[in-house]
Amino acid sequence: PILVLDFGSQYTQLIARKLRESGVYTEVVPYREKIEDIKARKPQGIILSGGPASVYAEDAYHPDEGIWDLGLPILGICYGMQLITQHFGGSVIAADHHEYGKAKLHIEKEDSPIFKDVAQDSIVWMSHGDRAERLPEGFEVVGTSENSPYAAIANEDAHIYAFQFHPEVHHTVEGTKLLKNFAKHICGCESTWNMGSFAKEKIAQIREQVGDKKVLCGVSGGVDSSVVAAMLHEALPKEQLICVFVDQGLLRKDEAEQVQAMFKLLDIPLITIDAKKEFMEVLAGVTDPETKRKAIGEKFIEVFDAEAKKHTDVSFLAQGTLYTDVIESVSVKGPSKTIKSHHNVGGLPDWMTFELVEPLREIFKDEVRKLGLELGLPKDMIGRHPFPGPGLAIRIMGDVNEEALRLLRESDAIMQEELKATGYYDKVWQAFTVLLNVQSVGVMGDNRTYDNTVCIRMVESVDGMTATFAHVPHDVLEGMSRRIINEIDGINRVVYDISSKPPATIEWE
Ligand code: XMP
Numbered sequence: 001p002i003l004v005l006d007f008g009s010q011y012t013q014l015i016a017r018k019l020r021e022s023g024v025y026t027e028v029v030p031y032r033e034k035i036e037d038i039k040a041r042k043p044q045g046i047i048l049s050g051g052p053a054s055v056y057a058e059d060a061y062h063p064d065e066g067i068w069d070l071g072l073p074i075l076g077i078c079y080g081m082q083l084i085t086q087h088f089g090g091s092v093i094a095a096d097h098h099e100y101g102k103a104k105l106h107i108e109k110e111d112s113p114i115f116k117d118v119a120q121d122s123i124v125w126m127s128h129g130d131r132a133e134r135l136p137e138g139f140e141v142v143g144t145s146e147n148s149p150y151a152a153i154a155n156e157d158a159h160i161y162a163f164q165f166h167p168e169v170h171h172t173v174e175g176t177k178l179l180k181n182f183a184k185h186i187c188g189c190e191s192t193w194n195m196g197s198f199a200k201e202k203i204a205q206i207r208e209q210v211g212d213k214k215v216l217c218g219v220s221g222g223v224d225s226s227v228v229a230a231m232l233h234e235a236l237p238k239e240q241l242i243c244v245f246v247d248q249g250l251l252r253k254d255e256a257e258q259v260q261a262m263f264k265l266l267d268i269p270l271i272t273i274d275a276k277k278e279f280m281e282v283l284a285g286v287t288d289p290e291t292k293r294k295a296i297g298e299k300f301i302e303v304f305d306a307e308a309k310k311h312t313d314v315s316f317l318a319q320g321t322l323y324t325d326v327i328e329s330v331s332v333k334g335p336s337k338t339i340k341s342h343h344n345v346g347g348l349p350d351w352m353t354f355e356l357v358e359p360l361r362e363i364f365k366d367e368v369r370k371l372g373l374e375l376g377l378p379k380d381m382i383g384r385h386p387f388p389g390p391g392l393a394i395r396i397m398g399d400v401n402e403e404a405l406r407l408l409r410e411s412d413a414i415m416q417e418e419l420k421a422t423g424y425y426d427k428v429w430q431a432f433t434v435l436l437n438v439q440s441v442g443v444m445g446d447n448r449t450y451d452n453t454v455c456i457r458m459v460e461s462v463d464g465m466t467a468t469f470a471h472v473p474h475d476v477l478e479g480m481s482r483r484i485i486n487e488i489d490g491i492n493r494v495v496y497d498i499s500s501k502p503p504a505t506i507e508w509e
Helices: 012-021 035-040 065-069 079-087 175-186 195-210 223-235 255-266 276-283 289-309 323-329 365-374 391-395 402-421 474-487
Strands: 002-006 026-030 045-048 074-077 091-107 121-134 140-144 152-155 160-163 214-219 241-247 270-274 314-318 355-357 430-444 447-461 467-469 491-496
Touching: 002 012, 012 026, 012 175, 035 065, 045 079, 045 175, 074 079, 074 175, 079 091, 079 121, 079 160, 160 175, 195 223, 195 314, 195 355, 195 365, 214 223, 214 289, 223 241, 223 255, 223 314, 223 365, 241 255, 241 289, 255 270, 270 289, 276 289, 289 314, 289 391, 391 402, 391 430, 402 430, 402 447, 402 474, 402 491, 430 491, 447 474, 474 491
Parallel strands: 002 026, 002 045, 045 074, 074 160, 214 241, 214 314, 241 270, 314 355, 447 491
Antiparallel strands: 091 121, 091 140, 140 152, 152 160, 430 447, 447 467
16 A cells, blocks of 8 residues: 555545545555554555644654665655655755745656656645755755745655645645556556455455454444444354444434344344443433543443453454544544544553454545445445434533433434435435523413423534535425424424534534
């Protein structure tokens, strides 16, 4: 694969996506990945991403020095270019003015393999405050722009290339071609990768990792864990796979039954554990969002461990952790920057002796869906909206109790019904209701009411990293609101969340 070292640019993931879309398998790892781990991934080339820091700052991010001695082709992008310049003895300074936005790249060295089939003049996207001032020995200018005499540089003998601009950004017209050229013509990667080959590769990896040991697979009924279960089912004999579904009482209406039906259809044995009471006990009186998430995460692991102990020699735990979960929990700066503690990431407590199997760790939600189709999962299951591990608990502002769960579950079910009936379910990325801890005054008939408020949250997104509130027609919202208020005793007001992520998040807790 191509390995991308992430120095914290908001665009890093786009590098991997663009390459994968071109058929080149690509993985992203934090910049501080140790050289042994880098080698273990057997990369054919390395890309150093952009990043917000300055290479000359005291706390600048630097990769493991070992990468320079691997003899592999390297492509530096923006901050990555400055790292290359600095490492090989050139100099980097703060630019007089920050260059931000579109610029015109002019190719100076047409016969360079990096520019194969690329137009001699094209628009690129710049976003930088520092620039190379003096090139290191052995490097030459291969592309210029009006404000950047060193827009693209190279040491072709050493197979090292660097761009001041961002090829991974949509506005860089020839960007996909540039990245593909690097992978194909400089690193010698073949563009034969697709979801089918990914599935085969991961299934083979699972077999190798697991051997003849047993795997415990946590199933939530969502797309991610179902895809993981299907992969394990494909990879291992039945007696090595133990799929466990914990009903923590925080599921949507009828969800437990639906999950069981689907596994029956897939012919995967499923153990359902009814832990509703235990979860309600640990959640009683807990209102702080992070405390809630932690309590649920811990209980979950406890219930799991108890189940695992009933089976002999279980060595592995499989999880549907996605790339999005990984970077949101382990940002470049380390755990201190955690946005929310996703309970399926972050390692296991010491007393648990499982090794993890996480075949989806490098890919995005939309890629998981494609993978699911490859594995033959039913279409309506693939199309299901994401649902968070901590379930309805993080959609109840304040105390989680039976009455709150009833209000949330019923309102969510009505909302989903309306969404499907109007054809909007497949048009929005995720939709749900939130029970606000807010009562307000209303009138019903001749009576004054003082009841609960439900918020409808619907978003459009590609991968959950960023999102905008969904622009659904008012009459669709009206239908939801009318039914929720009329049919559920205890709710007299419905509001619509019109915030985007960032600065808000998709969930409320
Ligand atoms: P936020 O609220 O962070 O949500 O914008 C982004 C996406 O992640 C889902 N989410 C979770 N998924 N465990 C999960 O498996 C979690 O703890 C968790 N928290 C949020 C959320 O539903 C949205 O799709």
